[in-house]
Amino acid sequence: MIQLARWKVTLVVLSLVVGLLLAFPSMLSQAQRDALPGWLPKNGLNLGLDLQGGSYLLLEVDVPEMRNKRVTNLMEDVRVALREQQVNIGALQREASGVVVTIADPGQFDTALTELRKLAQTGIAANGQPDRTVSRLSGNRIRFAYTDAAVNGMGATAVDQSIEVVRRRLDSSGTKEIAITRQGADRIVVQAPGQSDPAELERLVGRTAQLTFQMVDTSSTGLQDAMAGRVPPDAELLTDDQGTPFLVKKRILVSGENLTRAGVGSDQNGRPAIDFRFDGQGARRFGEATAQNIGKPFAIILDGKVISAPTIQGAITGGTGQITGSFSIQSASELVNLLNGGALPAPLKVEERRVVTAELGADAVQAGMVSTIIGFILICVFMIGAYGFLFGGVSVLGLMLNGILIIAAMSLFGATLTLPGIAGLVLTFAVAVDANVLIFERMRDEARAGRSVIASMDAGFNKAMGTIVDANLTTLVAALIMFMFGAGPVRGFAWTLTIGVFTSMFSSVMVAQVLLGYWLKVAKPKKLPIAE
Amino acid sequence: MRGWPLIKLLPQKTNFRFVKYAPAAGVISIILCVASIVGCFYPGLNMGIDFRGGASMEVSKPAGQVLELDKVRGAVSELGLGDVQVQGIDSAASAIVRFQIPEDEGQSAVVARVEKAIDEAVGEVKYSGVSVVGSKVSGELFTSGLLALGAAIVLMFIYIWFRFEPQFGFGAVAGLVHDMILTFGLIVLFRFEFSLNTVAAILTVIGYSMNDTVVVFDRLRENLRKYKTMPLREVIDLSLNETLSRTIITGVTAVGVLAVLALYGGEALFGFSIVLMIGIVIGTYSSIYVGAPIILLWGVKRGGSIDEDAKPIKLGMASRP
Numbered sequence: 001m002i003q004l005a006r007w008k009v010t011l012v013v014l015s016l017v018v019g020l021l022l023a024f025p026s027m028l029s030q031a032q033r034d035a036l037p038g039w040l041p042k043n044g045l046n047l048g049l050d051l052q053g054g055s056y057l058l059l060e061v062d063v064p065e066m067r068n069k070r071v072t073n074l075m076e077d078v079r080v081a082l083r084e085q086q087v088n089i090g091a092l093q094r095e096a097s098g099v100v101v102t103i104a105d106p107g108q109f110d111t112a113l114t115e116l117r118k119l120a121q122t123g124i125a126a127n128g129q130p131d132r133t134v135s136r137l138s139g140n141r142i143r144f145a146y147t148d149a150a151v152n153g154m155g156a157t158a159v160d161q162s163i164e165v166v167r168r169r170l171d172s173s174g175t176k177e178i179a180i181t182r183q184g185a186d187r188i189v190v191q192a193p194g195q196s197d198p199a200e201l202e203r204l205v206g207r208t209a210q211l212t213f214q215m216v217d218t219s220s221t222g223l224q225d226a227m228a229g230r231v232p233p234d235a236e237l238l239t240d241d242q243g244t245p246f247l248v249k250k251r252i253l254v255s256g257e258n259l260t261r262a263g264v265g266s267d268q269n270g271r272p273a274i275d276f277r278f279d280g281q282g283a284r285r286f287g288e289a290t291a292q293n294i295g296k297p298f299a300i301i302l303d304g305k306v307i308s309a310p311t312i313q314g315a316i317t318g319g320t321g322q323i324t325g326s327f328s329i330q331s332a333s334e335l336v337n338l339l340n341g342g343a344l345p346a347p348l349k350v351e352e353r354r355v356v357t358a359e360l361g362a363d364a365v366q367a368g369m370v371s372t373i374i375g376f377i378l379i380c381v382f383m384i385g386a387y388g389f390l391f392g393g394v395s396v397l398g399l400m401l402n403g404i405l406i407i408a409a410m411s412l413f414g415a416t417l418t419l420p421g422i423a424g425l426v427l428t429f430a431v432a433v434d435a436n437v438l439i440f441e442r443m444r445d446e447a448r449a450g451r452s453v454i455a456s457m458d459a460g461f462n463k464a465m466g467t468i469v470d471a472n473l474t475t476l477v478a479a480l481i482m483f484m485f486g487a488g489p490v491r492g493f494a495w496t497l498t499i500g501v502f503t504s505m506f507s508s509v510m511v512a513q514v515l516l517g518y519w520l521k522v523a524k525p526k527k528l529p530i531a532e
Numbered sequence: 533m534r535g536w537p538l539i540k541l542l543p544q545k546t547n548f549r550f551v552k553y554a555p556a557a558g559v560i561s562i563i564l565c566v567a568s569i570v571g572c573f574y575p576g577l578n579m580g581i582d583f584r585g586g587a588s589m590e591v592s593k594p595a596g597q598v599l600e601l602d603k604v605r606g607a608v609s610e611l612g613l614g615d616v617q618v619q620g621i622d623s624a625a626s627a628i629v630r631f632q633i634p635e636d637e638g639q640s641a642v643v644a645r646v647e648k649a650i651d652e653a654v655g656e657v658k659y660s661g662v663s664v665v666g667s668k669v670s671g672e673l674f675t676s677g678l679l680a681l682g683a684a685i686v687l688m689f690i691y692i693w694f695r696f697e698p699q700f701g702f703g704a705v706a707g708l709v710h711d712m713i714l715t716f717g718l719i720v721l722f723r724f725e726f727s728l729n730t731v732a733a734i735l736t737v738i739g740y741s742m743n744d745t746v747v748v749f750d751r752l753r754e755n756l757r758k759y760k761t762m763p764l765r766e767v768i769d770l771s772l773n774e775t776l777s778r779t780i781i782t783g784v785t786a787v788g789v790l791a792v793l794a795l796y797g798g799e800a801l802f803g804f805s806i807v808l809m810i811g812i813v814i815g816t817y818s819s820i821y822v823g824a825p826i827i828l829l830w831g832v833k834r835g836g837s838i839d840e841d842a843k844p845i846k847l848g849m850a851s852r853p
Contacts, residue, residue: 050800058669198662202640350639351669357660360590367798374796375789382785388537419800420729423793427736427808430786431743434778437785438747441778444539467750470695471743477687478739482732485680490732497736530539 004517012514015506016401022408043411048418048492051365053358054193055201059348061162061186063155066346067097070146070154074132075099076251078144079234081119087112090140092233098132098145106140116144155186158345163188166348168341169204187351198355208303208347209338211256213286216297216309217247238299240306241326248299248306253289255343258282262339264332267324272332274323276339283319291315300325302335368422375426376403383433387440390519391530395436398511402432405503406496415499418492428500431475435508438464438471440530447531454520456528461513468509472501539777546773551765554825561710561822568717577720580727581663583677585670586614586633587643590661591650592626599625600654607653608646621799639664677731681712684738692742696749703826704745707818711741715811724803733804737811740786744779744819751775752824756832764832768824783816 025033026044033042049056075092078099082089090104101116103109113136120132131150135143146154163180166188170178179191192201217223217235226237226247238246258278265275278286289298290312299309300323307325327335379399384392406425410417417425443460451459475497482494519525581588593599604627605618614632621628629650633642647659665673685708693701715734719726752771759767787809794805 058666060668199640206640349666350664351666353639353662353664355662357658360660364798364800367796367801371793371796371801375792378788378792379785382788386538386781388539392537420732420804423797423801423804423808424736426789426793427786430782430789431740433785434743434782437778437781440539441775441781445774448545463754467747470746470750474688474691474742474746475739477691478684478735478742481680481684481687482735485676485683486728486732490728493732493736497739530537 004514004521008510008514008517012401012510015405019401019404019408022411023404026407026411041411043414045407045411046414046416047361047365048416048421049191049193049354049361050356050419051361051368051417052193053356053361054191055198056352056354057190057192057201057205057350058183058352059162059166059188059190059205060351061155061159061188061345062347062349063158063186066158067151067154069346071096071098072250073252074144074146076234076249077119078116080251081115082112085111085115087115095143095145097148097151098143100137100141100143103140103142109140109142113142116142120144159186159188161342161345162348165342165344166190166205169338170201188348194358198353202350202353204338205348206350207338208344209256209335209341210303210343211259211339212301213253213255213289214251214299214301215249215253215289215293216299217249218296223247238301238304238306240308244306246299246306246309248301253298254278254282254286256339257343258285259339262336264329264336265322267322271324272327272329273325274327274332274336274339276321276323278319278321280319283317286319286321287315287317291317364419368419372422372426376429379429379433383436387436387530391436391440391516394512394515395433395440395508397515398436398507399429399432401511402429402500402504402507405507406499409499409503410495413499415495416492417496420490421492421496424493424496425500428497428504431472432500432504432508434471435464435468435504436512438467439509439512443528444531447528453525453528456531457516457520461509465509468505472505476501539781542777542780546776547769548773548776549769550772550820551769551825551828554821554828557821558825561714561818564717565710565713568713568720571717571720575720577716577726578723579674580725580730581630581665581670582727583670583674585665585667586631587639587646587662587664588628588630589643589646589659589663590621590626590628591657591659593654593657595625597625599627599657601627603653604629604650607649611645611649613642613646633664633666635667639666673728677728680731681734681738684735685709685712688738688742692746692749695746696753697832699827699830699832700749700753702830703823704742704749706826707745707815707823708738708741710818710822711737711811711815714814715807718810718814719807722806724807729804730807733807734811736808737815740812741815741818744782744815745823747778748772748775748819748824752827764828768828772820772824779816779819783812786812 022041025036025040025042028036028044033044036042071094075094078101079089079092082101087108088104090102093100093102101112103112113134116134120130120134129147129149131146133145133147137143159182163182167178167180170180170190170192177193179189181189181191183189190201190205217226217232222232222235223245226232226235227245231237231247234251235247235249238248240246258281260277260279262274262276265273267273293312294314295312297309297311300307307323310324376399380396383395386392387395406428409415439460442464443456446456446459447453449456479494479497479501482490482497486494591599591604599620601618601620605616608616608618608629608631611631613634615630617628617630619628619630620626629646631642631646633639643662643664650657685705688708689701689705692704712734715737719730724730748771751774752768755762755767755771755774759770762770790805790809790812794802794809797805
């Protein structure tokens with residue numbers, strides 16, 4: 001074992017060269033890295049948000065709220081569809097995924113059923129099947145509800161859509177390298193490195209940007225009654241920015257989903273306004289609605305706030321329009337950005353937020369570097385003190401290779417270095433020399449038992465190896481668990497521990513074998529310097 | 533130069549009768565474990581916002597100026613945000629402020645309110661490192677943290693069971709549980725914050741303690757094969773003595789390096805490194821006084837030959853086969 005095998009020497013030299021090549025870019029600045037010739041690796045260490053500064057947001061998609069809204073809409077669809085056929089609704093009872101209508105006049109039952117079946121055909125779920133079903137119940141009742149598949153699909157679709165929308169919104173605002181990932185069933189993680197303004201980030205993802213066009217209830221006493229607490233079942237009481245109340249029909253004429261493009265324009269008085277264009281379906285619906293309601297006001301509503309409530313002057317069939325309101329240039333362009341990014345299918349709630357300023361991150365890097373270097377020196381002094389320049393020096397050289405290999409491997413795999421990760425690194429150094437300690441102690445034992453230098457060194461490596469592997473595997477198990485359960489910084493710690501286990505087993509054992517083998521060959525020692 | 537390398541100063545052969553003191557050590561360990569468990573509930577762990585929910589932010593004045601902690605505390609307390617903690621760090625210029633987020637209010641709104649209140653109380657300050665954790669997420673993090681610790685122990689047990697023998701597995705797991713409980717006890721004693729990082733530190737302690745235990749067990753297994761007739765207690769003592777110099781050298785290295793981290797690693801790593809340091813000391817102690825003696829109590833198969841089973845031995849009584 002201790003004989004100087006050529007493949008071992010080659011392996012150590014090769015790993016040193018490759019390690020240096022891969023670790024080297026981490027020592028350079030970004031500009032220097034970009035200037036490197038193409039064939040050289042360019043990936044530096046990937047610093048965690050706690051080291052480079054940045055924002056971490058954990059968002060939860062409010063799926064129940066979205067389902068709720070869908071059911072409200074469905075209820076209004078039913079109400080309107082039946083009213084258009086002059087069907088008398090006895091009762092409209094809300095359920096978790098739909099409604100149960102009681103038809104007051106049994107003679108109208110078949111008309112109602114046909115009408116609702118027609119309505120069910122208008123909506124299509126992702127799987128190509130109608131997303132709503134109609135079923136007859138006893139006692140002149142009809143259930144009109146979302147299918148189970150549609151209800152279950154809503155959550156997953158909502159999260160996917162939300163990720164898309166969040167990405168469009170954040171990227172269009174010019175921040176780069178933002179990672180947006182899904183976590184679990186209904187959560188989204190946003191990681192934005194650098195000095196992006198966390199408040200702006202939150203404002204961008206925090207707004208649903210749900211734009212709807214709804215008719216204003218113009219019945220003579222409707223608003224007074226509603227403010228007195230008697231809101232009609234088909235309407236809702238909303239306010240605008242100034243707090244002026246509006247009683248608005250719940251039924252949505254057209255929504256932001258039908259927008260194809262929004263832009264900042266100006267109204268006839270030269271104040272900022274928002275120009276928009278509908279798609280074909282939106283244009284048709286808007287045209288029909290405006291044609292039927294000339295002279296009546298409708299409300300443009302964004303996230304539950306009335307932006308403006310203009311009166312319809314004539315049928316608007318061109319599919320374009322303008323929203324006027326009290327916009328500043330900035331708020332208008334922010335809103336345009338949101339509208340073009342699309343509405344979130346459901347509100348996003350911020351569940352967790354961590355912001356580290358770049359300055360704090362730089363301090364952490366500084367502290368981490370200082371302690372790593374001092375820790376490293378301490379180990380070197382200690383090992384050389386304990387085992388002398390030869391054996392101690394061998395483990396110090398192994399440790400250096402280990403450090404290079406860890407940085408190289410982390411750059412190669414794109415692992416993230418976090419602050420606890422730095423602690424993991426320093427600890428890995430301490431555990432790495434443990435392998436050398438085990439080997440050297442074993443050699444001393446064997447020499448004490450009266451074996452020759454070569455035999456005791458050989459036995460040292462052989463017998464210690466099993467222990468070293470066993471001991472390192474336990475660290476690996478701990479790291480594995482941190483991967484499974486931990487988040488962010490803890491995972492970074494697990495990364496360094498895992499990589500460290502492999503590199504330290506290689507460098508502590510291999511480097512020692514090669515260097516000590518060489519020493520045996522050249523010096524032909526009569527006794528082991530570390531044994532008496 | 534005699535005596536250098538320094539390793540020559542360590543006696544080649546030590547003959548400490550470790551097992552002799554095992555009963556006393558066992559009693560002490562049990563008392564400390566019970567005290568630690570009680571401590572975890574009363575006064576209880578100092579939960580960080582990771583596990584409790586709420587917000588924490590770092591507030592600092594420009595270097596050289598003094599941040600008046602009392603004023604900050606007063607201003608934030610008036611907002612009615614539950615348990616408010618203001619803790620000065622490093623220099624007099626900065627502090628960490630922790631508070632709760634009321635259920636019915638948005639996180640950003642509360643943080644903005646707190647920032648405004650602090651600004652009004654002590655003038656212009658800088659906010660760096662703001663963390664807010666919702667109550668739902670914190671509950672989940674806590675559960676997964678505890679699960680992680682449980683999973684670690686179970687996996688280690690399985691590993692040792694396969695690599696060694698069941699008795700060794702029980703010894704190792706008893707050692708791990710002991711280390712974990714005592715580490716928790718010290719976290720309570722020093723009022724360290726219990727956070728995600730602390731869980732990572734405890735997991736590392738578990739890894740290290742296992743590492744230490746494996747080294748001892750490995751030697752024990754080897755000696756059990758080599759000295760088939762030696763009484764179990766003597767084999768254990770022999771193995772502990774043989775691995776002692778390694779235990780000391782590695783332990784001192786690890787503790788030394790962690791001390792460096794605690795001193796130079798800044799506020800964020802301080803608690804983390806101290807927990808690791810304490811854990812490693814406890815882990816080293818437990819490999820000697822928890823893991824091995826339990827094997828002694830349990831008895832073990834000798835050297836692969838089934839007819840030479842060692843009987844369990846009563847502690848404190850010299851028994852010879």
